[in-house]
Amino acid sequence: MKIGSRTIKTAIGTPISISIAQVLGLTNFVSAGILTILCIQPSRKRSVLSAWHRFLACAVAAIFSVIFFELIGYHPIVIGSMLICFIPVTVWLKVTPGIATSSVIILNLYSAHNISYSFIIDQFLIIIIGIGTALLVNLYMPSLDNQLKQKQDELENHFQIILNEIALYIRNKNENWDGKELSICEDILQDAMNLVSLDKENHLLRNKHPYYDYFMMRNKQLELLQKMLPLVSRLPNRDSISLKIADFFEKLGDAVHPGNTATLYLDELEQLQKSFDQEELPKTKEEFETRANLFHLLHEIEDYLLLKKKFKKSDVTGKKRLKKRPE
Structure with missing residues (x-):
């Protein structure tokens, strides 16, 4: 069975992003690896578009999380209510590929039970490391x-x-x-x-x-x-x-x-x-x-x-x- 370049890049990029996040002492550092896995794409163009879609979706998800969790409460029903509002917004912004990625950030913020300014910075660093690592790894594309x-x-x-x-x-x-x-x-x-x-x-x-x-x-x-x-x-x-x-x-x-x-x-x-x-x-x-x-x-x-x-x-x-x- 032939192993494709996308598989190899995923195998290389995932531990790199987790290691960077872990060295920086970030909370939920494993999430950086999940973001890298989700962002590896078969072409440079798709990689750049994917990085933009996922970063914007994560930023919107962070805003929705602060509003819903802090104002309404940390409860599973609140997550469902937030998604009912969040997903249509991603469709309107044309960043639906970022829904899966942003869900990781939403669940991280939910599990914190207290969203502080430092924790939001922590999550944005995870986003940058995870997406950025995937983007850098995807710069190499084998010639066709x-x-x-x-x-x-x-x-x-x-x-x-x-x-x-x-x-x-x-x-x-x-x-x-x-x-x-x-x-x-x-x-x-x-x-x-x-x-x-x-x-x-x-x-x-x-x-x-x-x-x-x-x-x-x-x-x-x-x-x-x-x-x-x-x-x-x-x-x-x-x-x-x-x-x-x-x-x-x-x-x-x-x-x-x-x-x-x-x-x-x-x-x-x-x-x-x-x-x-x-x-x-x-x-x-x-x-x-x-x-x-x-x-x-x-x-x-x-x-x-x-x-x-x-x-x-x-x-x-x-x-x-x-x-x-x-x-």
């Missing part, structure tokens, strides 16, 4: 670049399979492929976007993420591939047009890559379109429907390549021959 690169490689491998399977179907009408790569790609994209979102939260001053546009582009390309499949199934059996389309899909499949040489493939696609225009006009309804599906398919392929072309600056400089270059 390797995981994102792995997702990129997995996605491109499955794109290659999809494109090559399409080419194989056009040539031989091979129906053995179950299309599972399509759903696998959807899962990879979902996991990748979750990682991108988490990594963005770990870089507070970075608005853009290098992998965000890439995975969004691949997601749109996957949608286009799904739209192409019904069109591919309607192509005629092994005529010259179908074989040329199969060859083109095979080239795309063999050359899936993070780079951008889509311009080369768009040029070849344009030549294909011109060659198809020179074919004889359809004479039957079936031939007409086939030709319509063909042009629709070519349009989808063009959109597929244009997505890559717009994704980043082209890697093509000058005129280069097309020899299985990345699409």
Whole structure:
């Protein structure tokens, strides 16, 4: 079983905060460790927001505790009455994540049976130590670049399979492929976007993420591939047009890559379109429907390549021959 970084940080931060509170001679020093456990978050952004929410909620909880316990009394019913008023206030202030943390402070103040100025200072020091330790420990976040690169490689491998399977179907009408790569790609994209979102939260001053546009582009390309499949199934059996389309899909499949040489493939696609225009006009309804599906398919392929072309600056400089270059 793999132990995550959040578990390790919790295991490190909790004894540190308890030790600091204990050395300072604070009452309820164990509460500092509880606050640290509650404040460890999976990203820097969430950690900062959590620290603010919990500190403000604790401050409000201290004020409510003084008012209710000192004016009404130290009784369990008073705790319930106070929570009825306190929780809606945290909702109004949009600091509901701090309810659990502030409950620790409320119970500490309740157990004192006499809230003095020094005891309130004591509790605020516990809040600062517990939340502050969690915030400092959470400054370290492991890089997600390797995981994102792995997702990129997995996605491109499955794109290659999809494109090559399409080419194989056009040539031989091979129906053995179950299309599972399509759903696998959807899962990879979902996991990748979750990682991108988490990594963005770990870089507070970075608005853009290098992998965000890439995975969004691949997601749109996957949608286009799904739209192409019904069109591919309607192509005629092994005529010259179908074989040329199969060859083109095979080239795309063999050359899936993070780079951008889509311009080369768009040029070849344009030549294909011109060659198809020179074919004889359809004479039957079936031939007409086939030709319509063909042009629709070519349009989808063009959109597929244009997505890559717009994704980043082209890697093509000058005129280069097309020899299985990345699409």
